[in-house]
Amino acid sequence: MLGLTKSAEKKVQKLLDMAEKAKRKGNLGDAIEKFEMASTFRPDDPRIFLKLADLWVKRGIKTEAIAYYRKAAIIYSKDSYYFQAVAVYKQALGLDEERTDIREEMAGLYEKLGLESDAGRERDFISLSKRVTALETITTNVFAAQNGDAKAKEFLKLARNLLSPKSRQKKDA
Secondary structure (H helix, E strand, C coil), rough: CCCCCHHHHHHHHHHHHHHHHHHCCCHHHHHHHHHHHHHHCCCCCCHHHHHHHHHHHHHHCCCHHHHHHHHHHHHHCCCCHHHHHHHHHHHHHHHCCCCCCHHHHHHHHHCCCCCCCHHHHHHHHHHHHHHHHHHHHHHHHHHHHHCCCHHHHHHHHHHHHHHHHHHHHHHCC
16 A cells, blocks of 8 residues: 555556456456455555455365465564464465475464464474475385385485484484
8 A cells, every 4th residue: 555646546446346346246257366466556555456465266276275374374473463463374274284484484483472382383393294295205115116116216215224223323423
C-alpha cells in the first residue's frame, strides 16, 4: 500500500473487489488472476497471498497453495508478526506435513518467540525425516542391486564403506 497514489490505490481496491466477486461466483481462475494482479501493487500484503493460497487449495493444487502460504508467512515474519507466520506455516504443513523447509523456518520462528521446545520438536522431525529418506534410498538400492542393477550395487558398496567402523575412525581422527 505504501507509495501508491490514490488513483492507483482505487484501481487495486477495484481489482480486489473483482477478485472477491469472482471467488463468490466460483470463478476461481479469474479470482486468482485478479488477486495476482493486486499482489503486484501490494507485494507486502500477506492477506492477498493468503487469499491466493486458499484459492489454490480449493483448486486442489497444493504446491501453489504452499508457495503462497510461504510468501504470506515470510512477510509476517519480516514484519515481526511471528505468531501469525507460524499459524500460516501450519496451514501449509496441513497440506504437506513432510516439508522440512517449512519446518526449519518454523523452528527459527519458535526460537525468536522463545519457544525452545517447539523449535526442538521441529528440528527433531527434520532429523528423523532425513534418516527416513536415507533408509528409503538404501532400501531402494538394495532391491535394485538384488535385481542386478550395477549402479545400485556400486552405491551400496560406497554406503557400506562410509558406514564401516574403519571409515568412522578415520573421520574421528
